Amino acid sequence: MYATYVPVENLDKIIFPADKPLFAGGDLRGYSLLNKVSTGMVFHTYYHELVTIKCVEHDREEQVPSVNLRFDLRRWYDAGRHPRFSIVGALLEAKQRVAEIRSFTESQANRPVDAAIIEALKISDTKEDFIKTFRPHLFTSLRVNRRSFRVSNAFKERFDVRSFTVDEFLAEENQELRRIIVRLLPIKKIIERMSLVCTDSEGTLYDFVRPDGVLSKYLHVVCPSTAQEYLLEVPARFWDPRSQSNRTMDTPSLARRWTFNLPDNAQFAKEA
Numbered sequence: 534m535y536a537t538y539v540p541v542e543n544l545d546k547i548i549f550p551a552d553k554p555l556f557a558g559g560d561l562r563g564y565s566l567l568n569k570v571s572t573g574m575v576f577h578t579y580y581h582e583l584v585t586i587k588c589v590e591h592d593r594e595e596q597v598p599s600v601n602l603r604f605d606l607r608r609w610y611d612a613g614r615h616p617r618f619s620i621v622g623a624l625l626e627a628k629q630r631v632a633e634i635r636s637f638t639e640s641q642a643n644r645p646v647d648a649a650i651i652e653a654l655k656i657s658d659t660k661e662d663f664i665k666t667f668r669p670h671l672f673t674s675l676r677v678n679r680r681s682f683r684v685s686n687a688f689k690e691r692f693d694v695r696s697f698t699v700d701e702f703l704a705e706e707n708q709e710l711r712r713i714i715v716r717l718l719p720i721k722k723i724i725e726r727m728s729l730v731c732t733d734s735e736g737t738l739y740d741f742v743r744p745d746g747v748l749s750k751y752l753h754v755v756c757p758s759t760a761q762e763y764l765l766e767v768p769a770r771f772w773d774p775r776s777q778s779n780r781t782m783d784t785p786s787l788a789r790r791w792t793f794n795l796p797d798n799a800q801f802a803k804e805a
Contacts (some may be wrong), residue, residue, distance in 0.1 A: 544616045547601060551585050551594035598771040605638055612654040620650075623660035633672045633683070643649075646670050677713055684710065692717070699723055704744060711765065720764045724753060736785040738767075752788045765792045 581758050583596040590613060597606060601619075609616040624634045637650055649670050658664035664671070669687035676682075677692075684692070691697055692713065696726040699722050700713045715723065727739035734756035743749065771791040 544618065546607070548616065549583070549596045550591075551596050565698075584785045586610050603639075604635075608638060609651055609654055612651045614654060617658055618660050618663075620654075621662050626660065627664050627671055629672055630683070637670075670747055675713075678709065682709060682713070699726060703741075706743070706745070706747075708766065714752050715764050715766075720753065720762045723764060727751060731784060733785050735789050738785045738788050752785055752792055754789060758782075765789075767792050768794075 537666045566601065577744045582599050584599045584602055585594050585596050586602065586607075587593075588610065589631070592736070602610075605619055605621045606616045608620055614781075620638055621634055624637060650667060653663055653667040657666055670685050670734075672683045673682050673686050673689055675684045675689045675692060688710065691701075695717050697714045697717050699718060702711060702718060702723060703726060705711045705714060724739060727741045730738040730740055730750070732738070736752050739753065741749045741751055749769070750772060752765045752767055754763050754765065767788045768791060772788075787797060790797055
C-alpha cells in the first residue's frame, strides 16, 4: 500500500489555506501537481482532490489532498496541530509494517493507542521526537518457542522481565498474546477471575468474559507425570454458536480434544 509513498520535504507544499483554493469550480486543474506530491496509493481522481479540514492551531480552514489526509495526516488535526511531518514516513523509517501503520493512522474505535498517537503528536515537532515518544506502542518482533510474534515494544519489555499482571491478561484482546501472558502468571490467580463451568477426571472448564463482553473458554489441566499445570484456551470454532460448527461443549474431556484438534474419541498417548 505504501510502496509508492513519496516523501515531501515541506508539507505546506500540499496544504493550502481554504481562502486560497487550488481548485476552482470543482475542476481538477491541480491534478498534475497533486499527482506528483500525493502518496499515489490509488490512481483515481477522487484521491487527488482536496478536502477541507479545520486547523485549530492556525484557526483556519485548510485544504489537504484527500489521500494524504485519510491515510497519513488526519491524526495531526485530531491533535489540534498543523502537520509538521508525514506520520507514515516516520513510521516507515521506524520499520513498521503496512498493516501496523494503517492501525496507527486510520481512525478506529477509541483504543488506548489512538489516544497515545495523538498525545505524541501534540509534543513532537520532528519525526525523531515522535518516534521516541511513541516508541512503547511501535511494533517489534518477539520470539517465543521458535515462533515469531509482532508485539509492541512495551509488551516485549514486560515479557523480558516477566512482569505481566492478571488484569493485563484479562484486558488483552489478541488471543496469541494472551497465550504468551498466561504462561508467565500464577494460574490460580487467573482462575479466580473466571467462572466454573464443569469438571471431570481430565480437567476443569471455565468461562471467561473479557471487559468488552467477548466470551472465551479455558481448560485447566494437570500433567499426570510432572504435575505441571496448564490453562488452555479452547478454540472458539468448536463451541461458538456463530461458527460453522453445531457441536456442544459437554465436558472438559471433550474440550481437551478440541483444544488439541483431535477427534472426540481420541486417546492421549499415556492413556492408551
